[in-house]
Amino acid sequence: MGGVTARAPGFAAALRAIVRGDVREAEPLARYSTYRIGGPATILLPSGPEDVGIALQAARRAGVPWFALGLGSNLLFPDGGLDALVIRLGKGIDGIESAGEHWRLGAGLPGPLAARRSAEAGWAGLHKFVGVPGTVGGGVYMNAGCHGGEWAEVVTRVLVVDGNGQERWLTRADVPFTYRRSGLDGLVVLEADVTLRAEPRERLAEEVAELFRWRQEGTPFSQPCCGSVFKNPGGPAWKRREGPRTAGQLVEAAGLKGYRVGGAEISSMHANYFVNTGGATAADVRALIDLAQSRVREQFGVALDTEVKLIGTQGEYLHG
Ligand SMILES: Cc1cc2nc3c(=O)[nH]c(=O)nc-3n(C[C@H](O)[C@H](O)[C@H](O)COP(=O)(O)OP(=O)(O)OC[C@H]3O[C@@H](n4cnc5c(N)ncnc54)[C@H](O)[C@@H]3O)c2cc1C
Secondary structure, eight states: OOOOTTTTTTTTHHHHOOOEEEEEEEEEEEGGGGOOOOOOOEEEEEESOOOOOOHHHHHHTTTTOOEEEEOOSSEEEOOOOSSSSSOOOTTSSSSEETTTTEEEEHHHHHHHHHHHHEEEETTTTGGGGGGOOHHHHHHHHHOEETTTGGGGTEEEEEEEEETOOEEEEEEEGGGGGGGGGOOOTTTTEEEEEEEOOOOOOHHHHHHHHHHHHHHHHHHHHSSSOOOOOOOOOOSSHHHTTTTTOOOHHHHHHTOOOOEEEEEEOOOOOOOTEEEEOOOOOOOHHHHHHHHHHHHHHHOOOOOOOBBEEEEOOTTTOOOO
């Protein structure tokens, strides 16, 4: 292999020969994103953690870019698909083990499942994330969170593999977590160790049910979307201001609730959620993002940054 793209005939065949798991060619990324948007790509569903390293080495040798994928709940893939090898962490990398307060979680494990299982066993910390629909790996990479909590608060160490296929453990102090960022760029998370705290099971069960209800009532849960499109504007000056403050309030105050481009719509339930009403393209969503940013800038002088990751054809991150 040498100097090819992930779509080139031969790359998938060569990968199949050395890796365990499923290598799917021309697979629509729409099937792997909660937005149900995205063109074709070569996707590896690795059988186990060691297959991720093998695939990364193969991609490096071939000069092929790669992209780590969890449940695709924070991504907008391009309509033309990707020229990168997509490594989708799920089954086979989804273990869950516990010893008292210490829990070891596979990166492909759905975060809501980790939240429920640990809460049922009487351990608090992850339970807050029951309504955040990604994997453990995606949660760590994004430093996802809600209700004042974030993954950075519970993580003690993470097992990562780099682009050369080398695995290593990083302690919490090695990971430069900030708001919705881990700084783990160029690495694939394979496992996360978290430390939780004991709390009565009944109380946790109530809290989980309450958080889940809150989610279902406040967000368009049943429509394909990516969660919050924009980060909330921040900074001390911002906190003192009057009027609309959150990204959703700003987009709503700009009069855009319910506004549509093609199949994409700014949810009438929550203006920071842009939903796919059926047949939306990435171009439709991008047009809505551009519109919301320019209206909010004109009317309120605020620059909204995207929280959803806009992905380019090589798997690179585009600026929102
Ligand atoms: C209805 C809804 C509600 C949401 N609510 C919230 C919320 O309250 N708070 C919040 O923070 N987010 C929220 N989100 C966004 C999203 O769920 C989180 O960002 C989640 O952590 C993404 O996980 P994922 O597995 O889907 O990652 P993906 O969307 O698959 O990927 C996101 C990023 O993480 C990287 N990544 C994924 N897995 C790995 C890995 N194993 N190793 C390295 N990098 C990896 C990808 O390359 C990509 O850059 C919501 C989304 C939806 C659809």
